[in-house]
Amino acid sequence: TQLLEQSPQFLSIQEGENLTVYCNSSSVFSSLQWYRQEPGEGPVLLVTVVTGGEVKKLKRLTFQFGDARKDSSLHITAAQPGDTGLYLCAGYSGAGSYQLTFGKGTKLSVIP
C-alpha cells in the first residue's frame, strides 16, 4: 500500500506570513495532486504535477514535485484568511491506476 505523509498536520499563522506544507512518500508516484477542502464541502483540485522537478504557480501558491517523484511541497506567500482550509495531497501510483491515494491533510488557519 502506497502512503502519503503530510506535515505539519496543523498550522496556524498570521495574515501576511509565508508557509510551506510537505507531502512525502517512500514510493514513486506517476503524478501528485493538491486539493483544498473547506468545511462542509468536498475537496477542490488546485494543481496536478506530473514531471519530476516540476514547479507550478497558482497566484500566491507554488507547487513543486520532487526529482524522484516521491515528494511534493506547497508554498504559500503572504497568506490571507481566504487560504484557510484543509490542504490534501493525493497521487496515482501508475498510469493505469484509477485509485487516488490521499495524505491525511494539513489544516491551515490564517488569522487576520
Next chain:
Amino acid sequence: KAGVTQTPRYLIKTRGQQVTLSCSPISGHRSVSWYQQTPGQGLQFLFEYFSETQRNKGNFPGRFSGRQFSNSRSEMNVSTLELGDSALYLCASSLEGGINSPLHFGNGTRLTVT
C-alpha cells in the same frame, strides 16, 4: 454546468441497519469514485466505476458495495452498519478516470451511526 450532486446530505442510522447513498455526476462524466473521510484516517478510496463496471476497489469489507447505472449515476450501499462507519462519504466524477481526468467532488453525505 451543474456540479456533482450527492443525496442525502445528512443521514442518521442505527447500528445493524443498511444505507444507500446516491451520486449524480457532472453531465458527460462516465467515471465515478467513492471515498470515505474520517478525522483519523483521512480520505480512503472505496471503489471506482466506469460505464457500469467496477475497475478498482479499495480495502474495505464486503459490507460496502456500489453500482453504476447506464446514465452514470452511482449508488453505494453499506449493510449491517457499525459505529465505525460514521464518516463523510464523498463521491467524485471525471470524464474517464485516472491521471489525465481531473476529479470533481460533491459535498458529501455525512453518515452518523448510533
